[in-house]
Amino acid sequence: MHIPVLTIDGPSGAGKGTISRIVAKKLDWNYLDSGSFYRSLAIALLQRNADLSNESEILQIAQAIELAFECNDELIVKLNGKDITAQLGTEATGNVASIVAAIPEVRQVLLQKQKDFKKPPGLVADGRDMGTIVFPDADIKVFLTASAAERAERRYKQLMGKGIDVSIRRITREIEERDCRDKGRKTAPLVQAEDAFYIDSSAMTIEAVIDQVLSLVPQRLAM
Template identity: 85%
Template sequence: MHIPVLTIDGPSGAGKGTVSRIVAKKLGWNYLDSGSIYRSLAIALLQENADLTNETEILVVAQTMDLAFECQDGLIVKLNGQDITSQLGTEATGNVASIVAAIPEVREVLLQKQKDFKKPPGLVADGRDMGTVVFPDADIKVYLTASVAERADRRYKQLIEKGISVNINQITREIEERDCRDKGRKIAPLVQAEDALYIDSSAMTIDAVITQVLSLVPQR
């Protein structure tokens, strides 16, 4: 049985998470937010009080954890049936995620975890290497981006709405630095797949991007 896969890759702030969740919901397909995979493992390790210097112990937790993503009003991430969404952005989670992401064997296990999200009736996967590394044979590939200035402005407005005081110039620098890291890393760098449709959302609304992406999916 053929299971269709739609990948949406791109840099931070391009809108791929929002677009992917809504597209998955409209299609009735499964959804994979690859960016939450390592943070979910970090939370699992913290819950288990695992020894972060013991790679064998880390691998066992990585192999046995059960992850699920639900697209409702926003993204809900469940680890072994427990909603961990609110814990994904904590500093402790980020620190542990950074440690485990540097272990090649862990990356291999989590690569398979990501592939396991491919289930009927289909999958929408968003990240930075979905169409190049995780699902190179995906039916439909999109590379969604926007100018640095536009992405910085979007992030600035998000933080201001949350009551967080920020500097637009600092946000711009951070985005530029992250782009450089993502594109320059040795393992699974951020690149556009040769067969991906390039979409620049700088001057587009979210609805317009969603409409364009949905138009790529054969009539259901």
């Protein structure tokens, strides 16, 4: 039985999570937020005050974590049975996640857990290497991006809306630094798959991006 897969890759803050969840819900497909794997591991590492220079310790913790996803109106992520959703979006979590995601052994541990989300009737997977590494044979691949300035502005508004006082200059700098790390890492760097559809969401509404992504599904599955 063929199980269709739609991957949405792109840099941090491009809107992959929001777009992917809504598309998955509209298609009634399973959903995989690969970033949550690394962010959940980052939270586990921070909780245990792990040494980020000790790859052996990081690998041991990665092997032990258990994740569960609940997709309602908002994504709920549980780490070893505890809701950690509120911690996923912090800058500290994101920065640690970007660091550990560059470790080949860690990626191998989490790779199969991601592949296991491929179940009927289909899967929408978002991340940075879904279409290049995890699901290279995906039926539909999208590379979703936006300018660093636009992504920083979105992040700034999101955090301020939660009552978190932040500097947009700092957010912009951290986004640019994370982009460099993600694009420059030796293992599974952030790149657009050759057969991916490129979408720049800088000047687009969420609805417009969703419509464009959904329009690709019947087109590609019919091929």
